[in-house]
Amino acid sequence: MTYSIYMPVKCFWGKDCVCKNSSSLVLGKTCLIVTGKSSAKLSGALDDSIKALEKEGISYGIFDGIGENPLISACHNAGETARKIGADFILGIGGGSVLDASKAIAIYASNPVLSPIDIYKREYSNKALPVALIGTTAGTGSEVTAVAVLTNDETGVKKSISGPDCYAAVSFCDPKYTCSMSYKTTVSTALDAFAHAVEGFFTQKCEGPLRLFAEKCIPELYSCLETLSKIDTVPEEIREKLYYASIYAGLVINTCGTAFPHPLGYVLTENYGVPHGMACAAFFAPFIDRCAKFAPEKFNDFRKMTDETDKVKSVISSLTDLNGAVIGEENAKKYALRWQSVIPRNFTASPGGLTQEEAAEILARV
Numbered sequence: 001m002t003y004s005i006y007m008p009v010k011c012f013w014g015k016d017c018v019c020k021n022s023s024s025l026v027l028g029k030t031c032l033i034v035t036g037k038s039s040a041k042l043s044g045a046l047d048d049s050i051k052a053l054e055k056e057g058i059s060y061g062i063f064d065g066i067g068e069n070p071l072i073s074a075c076h077n078a079g080e081t082a083r084k085i086g087a088d089f090i091l092g093i094g095g096g097s098v099l100d101a102s103k104a105i106a107i108y109a110s111n112p113v114l115s116p117i118d119i120y121k122r123e124y125s126n127k128a129l130p131v132a133l134i135g136t137t138a139g140t141g142s143e144v145t146a147v148a149v150l151t152n153d154e155t156g157v158k159k160s161i162s163g164p165d166c167y168a169a170v171s172f173c174d175p176k177y178t179c180s181m182s183y184k185t186t187v188s189t190a191l192d193a194f195a196h197a198v199e200g201f202f203t204q205k206c207e208g209p210l211r212l213f214a215e216k217c218i219p220e221l222y223s224c225l226e227t228l229s230k231i232d233t234v235p236e237e238i239r240e241k242l243y244y245a246s247i248y249a250g251l252v253i254n255t256c257g258t259a260f261p262h263p264l265g266y267v268l269t270e271n272y273g274v275p276h277g278m279a280c281a282a283f284f285a286p287f288i289d290r291c292a293k294f295a296p297e298k299f300n301d302f303r304k305m306t307d308e309t310d311k312v313k314s315v316i317s318s319l320t321d322l323n324g325a326v327i328g329e330e331n332a333k334k335y336a337l338r339w340q341s342v343i344p345r346n347f348t349a350s351p352g353g354l355t356q357e358e359a360a361e362i363l364a365r366v
Contacts, residue, residue, distance in 0.1 A: 003205055005255055009144050010170045013244070018045070018134060018172045022052035027130040027169055028088030032109070033062045034078055034102045040064075040093040043136045043177040049093060061085040063105075066094070069151045069158060069269060069276070070101035076116040079108025082129070089130040089169075095189070096140025096276075099133050100148035103166045106131045117152070119161060130169040136177040138242035139189025139277055141196055141250015143171035151270075157338070158266045175243035179236065185275075186234050186242070187225075187319050192277030193246035194221045194316075195284070199259035200252035202291050202298055203349045210255055215305065217248035222306045222315075229318045259350040261287050264363060267335045272325035281320045285313050286362050287350070294352035332364035 012021045025031075033040075033049065040046040053060050063078040082090065082105060090109065092102025106129040108114055114124055133143050142148075146166040151158050181189070200206055201214040224242050228234070265279035274282070288309060292299045306312050327335070339347070339356045347354040354362075 003207060003210070003255070005209065006164075007144065007251065007254065008164075009168050011144065011173055011247075012170070013173045015174060015176055016048075017174050018048045018052050021172070022055050024170050025049075025052055025091070025132055026056050026058065027132060028058070030059045030061075030085060030087050031089045031091045031132075032078065032082040032085060032087040032105070033060050034066060034090060034092045034094075034098055034105055035062065035064045036066050036094045036098050037064060039095060039136045039180065040098075042180040044180075045093045045134050045136055045174075045177045049091060049134060053091075060091070061087065066098050066101045068097050069149075070097045070104070071153050072104070072116040072119060072150050073153045075101050075104040075119075075150065076108050076114075078105040082109035083112060087129065089132065091132045091134070093134045093136065095135070095137035096142045096149075096192075099135060099140065099142035100150065102131050102133060103128075103148040103168075104150055104161065107165060119150070120159060122161065122163065128165045133168040133171045134177065135171070135173065135243070137181060137185065137189045138175070138178050138239065138246040139192040141193065141246050141253060143168065143173060144247060144250040145254045147254075156270050158270060173243065173247055175240040178239045178243050181234075181239075183232055183234060184321070186239070187228055188275040188277035189246070190221065190225055190228065190242050190277065191281040191316070191319060193217070193242065193249045194225060195261055195277065195280040196249040196253045196258060197221055197245075198284075198302070199261060199287070200249070200256035201302065202259060202295055202351050203256040205256040206252065210252055213248045213251045217245040217252070218302070219305045220245040221249070222312065225319060226307075226315050229315050257349055258346055259287060260347050260354045260359065260362075263339070263344050263346045264359060267327070267363060268322065268325055271335070272323055274321075274323050274325055278320045278322065281316050282322055282366050283362065284316045286366065288313070291351050327363050327366075329364045332360045335363055336360035
């Protein structure tokens with residue numbers, strides 16, 4: 001097996017890493033801070049960032065219009081705001097939606113002729129602005145990935161962009177910022193990180209050092225999820241373990257990508273309002289069953305890292321709230337049409353592959 005690993009993101013880990021390493025925020029003279037409605041402020045990350053920017057003499061503006069499953073229109077508007085204030089870099093503070101959006105905003109900001117939908121063409125003249133990221137959830141690993149998942153306003157469909165221009169220049173990884181997350185958000189983001197680690201582990205690309213990352217985070221994430229299934233509050237030590245494990249999982253999917261639970265999960269998020277992590281977790285059972293059939297050696301290693309398969313399924317299921325979603329056979333066939341003209345790489349990366357017809361069957365069954 002031959003493979004390549006590219007990881008250009010400078011990462012600072014640990015408590016108070018933003019304030020202690022403020023000089024690494026000097027990516028320009030003016031920045032646009034991108035946030036959602038509340039997490040950046042509630043977590044303390046926004047206040048720490050402003051202190052760090054002011055210490056380094058960097059001016060800033062704030063755009064707080066990014067919601068869950070970030071819309072390309074909101075990212076485009078933020079890009080316009082960045083140009084208006086003369087920003088020469090972007091600072092994203094929040095969960096995966098904000099971090100992903102920040103990558104797109106950096107592209108829009110330096111390319112004023114791009115319409116919102118043009119970002120999917122991946123063709124533009126000017127280099128994206130540098131991006132700094134501060135995560136406030138333990139799930140997506142967007143801090144270290146070259147991927148941004150965006151939502152088309154007109155269709156409501158989630159679609160990712162990826163490439164070297166989607167890497168952050170620097171990321172600050174401080175688990176204290178995750179302490180303001182609710183129990184439900186903590187669970188959903190932890191399930192997302194677990195999905196990243198497990199799906200990435202079962203791809204053919206997960207070998208060498210990438211396998212070491214997976215073997216580091218899968219047992220950690222599963223242990224935390226098992227604990228969360230028995231309690232309704234989140235101890236600080238669990239938050240710390242989840243956050244660092246989510247970064248390891250991000251390092252896995254940055255090269256390996258994800259498997260079929262992710263695109264199938266988009267259906268539940270787009271049409272039934274199921275949070276992304278839980279939407280992916282909904283397909284854990286059929287995925288791991290196919291892994292047992294088509295990748296038995298890795299499956300045995302996975303069992304050693306976690307527990308008996310039925311126990312793991314039970315833990316994941318107990319934490320997965322599907323919001324009463326019922327798809328049914330006819331709707332499942334309709335949703336599967338999105339893969340009619342092309343089989344996503346998530347399908348081909350899954351052990352045994354997955355056809356459009358099999359995707360419809362799994363959607364209907366789950």
